[in-house]
Amino acid sequence: MSTLRQSPTDPAFVQDPYPFYAAARAEGPLHHWEEYGMTAAFSHAAVAHCLKDRRMGREAPPECAPVIPERLRAFYEVEAHSMLELEAPRHTRLRRLVLQAFTSRRIAGLGPEIAALCDTLIDGFPEGPFDLIPAYANRIPVIVIARLLGVPESMADDLLGWSNAMVAMYQARRTPEIEAAACQAASDFAAFLRGYVEERRTRPADDLITQLIAAEEDGERLSTDELISTCILLLNAGHEATVHATGNGVKTLLEHGMGAEVLTPDRVEATVEEILRHDPPLHMFTRWIYEDLDVMGRPFRRGDRIALLLGAANRDPQVWDDPEVFDPSRPVKTNTSFGAGAHFCVGAPLARLEMQVALPKLFARCPGLRLTEMPRYADLYHFHGLERLVVARG
Numbered sequence: 001m002s003t004l005r006q007s008p009t010d011p012a013f014v015q016d017p018y019p020f021y022a023a024a025r026a027e028g029p030l031h032h033w034e035e036y037g038m039t040a041a042f043s044h045a046a047v048a049h050c051l052k053d054r055r056m057g058r059e060a061p062p063e064c065a066p067v068i069p070e071r072l073r074a075f076y077e078v079e080a081h082s083m084l085e086l087e088a089p090r091h092t093r094l095r096r097l098v099l100q101a102f103t104s105r106r107i108a109g110l111g112p113e114i115a116a117l118c119d120t121l122i123d124g125f126p127e128g129p130f131d132l133i134p135a136y137a138n139r140i141p142v143i144v145i146a147r148l149l150g151v152p153e154s155m156a157d158d159l160l161g162w163s164n165a166m167v168a169m170y171q172a173r174r175t176p177e178i179e180a181a182a183c184q185a186a187s188d189f190a191a192f193l194r195g196y197v198e199e200r201r202t203r204p205a206d207d208l209i210t211q212l213i214a215a216e217e218d219g220e221r222l223s224t225d226e227l228i229s230t231c232i233l234l235l236n237a238g239h240e241a242t243v244h245a246t247g248n249g250v251k252t253l254l255e256h257g258m259g260a261e262v263l264t265p266d267r268v269e270a271t272v273e274e275i276l277r278h279d280p281p282l283h284m285f286t287r288w289i290y291e292d293l294d295v296m297g298r299p300f301r302r303g304d305r306i307a308l309l310l311g312a313a314n315r316d317p318q319v320w321d322d323p324e325v326f327d328p329s330r331p332v333k334t335n336t337s338f339g340a341g342a343h344f345c346v347g348a349p350l351a352r353l354e355m356q357v358a359l360p361k362l363f364a365r366c367p368g369l370r371l372t373e374m375p376r377y378a379d380l381y382h383f384h385g386l387e388r389l390v391v392a393r394g
């Protein structure tokens, strides 16, 4: 295991982290990443193993839990009840309650509604060059998740603002201003949802918030704080990654001169999987180690952390032939873009459906779609997504 140096804010790395991943993986599955001060896993086998190993998890062991400064309390109060930050038994209970309300049947039924939304957005595209991220990629996931939860669509801009401010806490470039904005967003978001949840308790509706209120497991309901954190998690997780996955997909297809022919009903699923494999929107998640153990023959101690590089695992030549090549006709094999194991993405069926509807619609309605500017990734590293995707219809 060697020590690697690579700043996560280096502009060349942010635009294309894959050569770094390939060079590291060629030397072995695990390396110490100096800038993060922890071991990082680069191979598919190592990443998949760690995601599934229950002796590791997202929640810090009590003796390692960071002391939260008072000024960040609002943000971490929301995180404290988020299933994404918890392990069994609380994680199991929260996840099961959410899955009861978030059924695949309900998700599958959303197809026609998503298609109609895409049509409305495309009708509004301007004649000249425009940025596809705010005009299309950004709108679909936030409106869909707002509708599912039962939050008014007119709140979409507030939801986007709160969510952007909160997820900025996970980026490599975190400043006191970013922290203050995230805390303000967390308390405004929670206050809005608290009012909303109270209203739904007295006036139930046909939406996810009402179902979450009603969801019961062994007589246990979600507490109001858990409900609020769950809604915030679904709203934040439910759109940030999908926006970037869609944007990265459009960029890749246009750069390769591909479009409607790889998005036909018989090909669209494989094309979306290849987009998610080749250029995933989330590149790094970490795990705490709960007991002394070995990973790929390397010893770890309780309290160590390990970084799992999903973007590197997805281009492992042990699993995919010519992994750097974007090839929508390759056989689909499970990639790590949605994680695996206990925290496997709850929203994967919804994200896949949104992309399987939004991409064919876009290319069918805009057959001459072309890039008019070189797309650039935002300088955030963990969120590997475009800051602008300027295109023209023809």
Ligand code: HEM
Binding pocket: 051, 058, 083, 084, 085, 095, 145, 233, 234, 237, 238, 239, 241, 242, 245, 280, 281, 282, 285, 286, 336, 337, 338, 339, 340, 342, 343, 344, 345, 346, 347, 348, 350, 351
């Ligand atoms: C392309 C889009 C998406 C990608 C790439 C993605 C990726 C991921 C990944 C990698 C994880 C696991 C993190 C870990 O193991 O540490 C995760 C968890 C999660 N995702 Fe997604 N996600 C996407 C869309 C969505 C959507 C649309 C929703 C909800 C509507 C959602 C909700 C969640 C939730 C609730 C969790 C936490 C699950 C748990 O802790 O048990 N995601 N996602």
